[in-house]
Amino acid sequence: MSVESTTRAVTTLRLKEMKGRGEKISMLTSYDFSMATIVDAAGIDVILVGDSAANVMAGYETTLPITLDQMIYHARSVTRAVKRALVVVDMPFGTYQGDSQAALDSAIRIMKETEADAVKMEGGEEILDSIKRILSAGIPVMGHLGLTPQSIHKFGTYTVRAKEEAEAQRLLHDAHLLEEAGCFSIVLEKIPATLATRVSQELSIPTIGIGAGAGTDGQVLVIHDMLGINKGFSPRFLRRYADLHEVMSDAVSRYIEDVKSGDFPNDKEQY
């Protein structure tokens, strides 16, 4: 089998080249086959199988409860659909914060069982051993700094991070450490736009922002939020591209009406 047929069209190297020529990187989450088919065919660069699946697919308040087995299930459903985009899978809470050997074992399971292209991990210096060990096994790692939802119980709030100088300096330091370690990209979540721009200018690897302004090398949103499926979440950074909540509710209501009235199925809709 040729290399071309075993890798997707978008690779980690391609993302770096895109940054080099100033081409913005588009990234969205997906968690299932049908959604990933649409998102990939539309031409997205990166699909993130985010642990936000815990929120939008399973209805948990935080991302903490989702398990490695559940992430693998979602990721496998996505990779079956994706032909072009780079597929990145979130390592769930508890699989990499301790022992780096356990972190490597989890990352290897993700790569072997899902056929994804890379993993994503939240944090900086405190998880560097795990990141380095995973990278040393040839597994590409995307970092994630700023608002790190897996640490919600430490911060107690989802508000903007790194507004104070000390935290901004720490984030800058962490971003450089992740680049030096060999991460191919870093997500910057909910930090001031000026800081995100500075990080993006100082690093040679691409940054992908969410609520981090226009100065990052790419943008990511949770698909349920940008499609307006999930109406209860309206942060300032979110742009809604559709109101699928409305479209879907309307379709379901009309179906119920048609079933109740006997209008569905009609003569042509039966055998």
Ligand code: KIV
């Ligand atoms: O889990 C997720 O969807 C994420 C994005 C918000 C970046 O980590």
